[in-house]
Amino acid sequence: MTLPSTKDKGALMKLMDNDSVFKDKMDFATALAGKIGPEAVMEIYAAQLSLQQLSDGGYPSEMESVIRDKAKATFRRYAKFLGAVSSLGEPRLSRSYGPGESPAHTLPSESLSLIFNWAAETQSSIGPKGWTPRLLRLICRHWKKVAEETPSLWRNIDFSGSMEWTHRSIQWSKSVPLDVSLVGYGLPTATFVERAQVALVELSRIRTLSVANPKEENIALLVNLFASRPAPWLIELGFTAGNMYTAGTGGMDVFHSGTFAGEVPTRLRKLVMSYAKINPSFPAFSAPLVTLDLQFCNVWQTVDQLLHSLNSLPNLEHLILRTNSEVPRMHASKVHDFKPKGVKLRNLKTLCLRNELAVILAIFPHLDIPNASTVSIAIDCEGATSIMHPNALSEMSTVFGSYLNNVFGDNTVLPGGFTTLAITPLLGWDGGYDAVFTEPAECRDGLTEFSLGFTHAEFVEISHEALFMRTLAWAPLNNRITRLVATEDVYFLNNDAIWAQIIGCLPSLAEVHVRESAPELIRSLSTCDPEEARSLRKLVFETTAFADPLIDALGAFILCRREKGHPSMNLSFITCKISDAALDKLKETMGVGEVYVFTGDMSALVDDSDNSDDE
Incomplete structure (x- = not known):
């Protein structure tokens, strides 16, 4: 199977002529098709055909992103043409109306109000902002009157215009709960202060509130405004400070016991904050939260304090707590107030923790999370000494290995576990890595994804290789792995020895996808005992x-496998530099099964910046 190509014009034209549906579309838009030319039409057809073949299983799974990216680029290049073709088939009004004659001007107010609300909340092709309330009220006097008398239309406080418009919006919204977004980036201090004062005086009826990038000199004002009145209607609260200083020891508590006039926001379900200094007495920690997402925030001094806060949030479904060395560390001293699994979070679906090893090892055993589907752990090595402790690896096994064994059971005959492993860079960290395990072998409720990653830090004696191999030592993370994906640059994989260890540790491994570390993988395979790689069926480069x-090393490995009686090996080469002679040599090697090759330039598949159709 090969990608449809516009270069083979004869074959492609024959396919087009036999495709009655596509031909009818082009006949319907003959003038438009003539404008962009036959080659462009063939390119569009090739893109549509490739997606159809992909849907029908005509391409291997590793080609899906290539096919979709190429088709997407084609559709973007000719978006105007395709839009025009689509519009030709749209129904038109049976008659035109003079000024003020359209029935739209006489719709009942109740119906028009419902239409306004729907239009304001629906994506529109008229522009990025769609049918804004201000635009709707400009149509006619009747629409203007109805718009201004529809309070729910003005619940989103819009700061894009003048403050006069903001005041009008608040006035027209009457008593409906409001959605407010305050962004300080790029604003003069006086402007931000005015907007904050106008918006937060309505705190008692705000439904969703987002504050982002306030300047340091505005923090004190916000602290006072947040504390000025209760927030009984608040459902979502988001706060992102402009820099790490706000979360450090030098900043003030942005949120404290007096926030919201000291009253618990009883409707609050989602709390998302970054770079904030928060006192554990913050009333939101007593709300019925479903999502708690704190990134690089300075909150708790000890693990005991954190566990007390979590213990008062039994409804949590998503818990994300990430920090780094720039935020004051929690003391990971012995937990006194809770037994293992003493914090009951039975509704929790997502758990993401990032902290130094000692802190995470102190937190994790005390969480009872029987229904968690995603557990993501990132160990911060920078500035931490716990990762260098001689018992660090064994303590990791005690905590995480035991947790995974409890999740999947202790069936020694056929242990449960994950089937797919992806080794990726740790998000947001140069030199760090993440091992992501997904797709359990049996369909089951509960854990479907587990990841354990480490940041990079100098002077850490335990290498990433040792940390990764310790992770693979836990039965649920090795016995059932059939698919390994390592297509992103992770530095420690550029080593023959680590690949030999990985292959020896994954007895069920059937499929490997690699990029930068392909030479190291091939060399390790060529020197390993073929029995260790007996499960391999497919290599994707x-x-x-x-x-x-x-090529010689790859061929020798496959031939040796075949001589040992192992099944054939399928090979895929995606945008690789490989000669026809090398391909022929591989295809002639005994033990080589199907060989799939796509040698196109990846950049050509997605570069649509200067190839759009004419105006």
């Missing part, structure tokens, strides 16, 4: 240059 020694 991306953007790799295959010189003769690499």
Whole structure:
């Protein structure tokens, strides 16, 4: 199977002529098709055909992103043409109306109000902001009157215009709960202060509130405004400070016991904050939260304090707590107030923790999370000494290994576990890595994704290789793994020895996807005991240059497997640099099964910046 190509014009034209549906569309839009030219039409057809073949299973799974990216780029290039073709089939009004004659001007107020609310909340092709309330009221006097008398239409406090408009919006919204967004970035201090004062005086009826990037000199004002009155209607609260200073020891508590006039916001379900200093007495920690997402916030001094806060949030479904060395560390001293699994979070679906090892090892065993579907752990090595403790690896096994064994059971004959492993860079960290395990072998409720990653730090004696191999030592993370994806740059994979260890640790491994570390993988396979790789059935290489020694090593490995009686090996080469002679040599090697090759330039598939159709 090959990608549809516009270069083979004869074959493509024949397919188009036999495709009655596509041909009818083009006949319907002959003038438009003539404008962009036959080659463009063939390119559009090739894109549509490739997506159809992909849907019908005509391409291997590793080609899905390539096919979709190429088709998407084609549709973007000719978006105006495709939009025009689509519009030709749209029904038109049976007659035109003079000024003020359209029935739209006489719709009942109740119906028009419902239409306004729907239009304001629906994406529109008229522009990025769609049918804004201000635009709707400009149509006619009747629409203006109805718009201004529909309070729910003005619940979103809009600061894009003048403050006069903001005051009008608040006035027309009457008593409906409000949605407010305050962004300080790029604003003069006086402007931000005015907006904050106008908006937060309505705190008692705000439904969703988002405050982002206030300047340091505005923090004190916000603290006072947040404390000025209760927030009984608040459902979502988001706060992102402009820099790390706000979360450090030098900043003030942005949220404290007096916030919201000291009253618990009883409707609050979602709390998302970054770079904030928060006192554990913050009333929101007593609300019926469903989502608690705190990124790089300075909140608790000890693990005991944190566990007390979590213990008062039994409704949590999503818990995200990430920090780094710039935020004051929690003391990871012995937990006194809770037994293992003493904090009951039975509704929790998502748990993401990032902190130094000692803190996470102190927190994790005390959480009872039987229904968690995603558990993501990131160990911050920077500035931490706990990762260098001689018992660090064994303590990790005690905490995480035991948790996974409890989740999947202790069936020694056929242990449960995950089937897919992806090794990726740790998000937001140069030099860090993440091991992401997904797709449990049996369909089950509960844990479907587990990841354990480490940031990079100098002077850490325990290497990433040792940390990763300790992770693979836990039965649920090795016995059932059939698919390994390592298509992103992770530095420690550029080593023959680590690949030999990985292969020896994954007895069920059937499929490997690699990019930068392909040479190391092939060399390790060529020197390992074929019995260790007996389960392998497929190798997928991306953007790799295959010189003769690499081809010879790959061929020798596959031939040796075949001589041992192991099944054939399928090969895929995606945007690799490989000669026809090398491909022929591989195809002639005994033990090589199907060989799939796509040698196109990846950049050409997605570069649509200067190829749009004419105006």
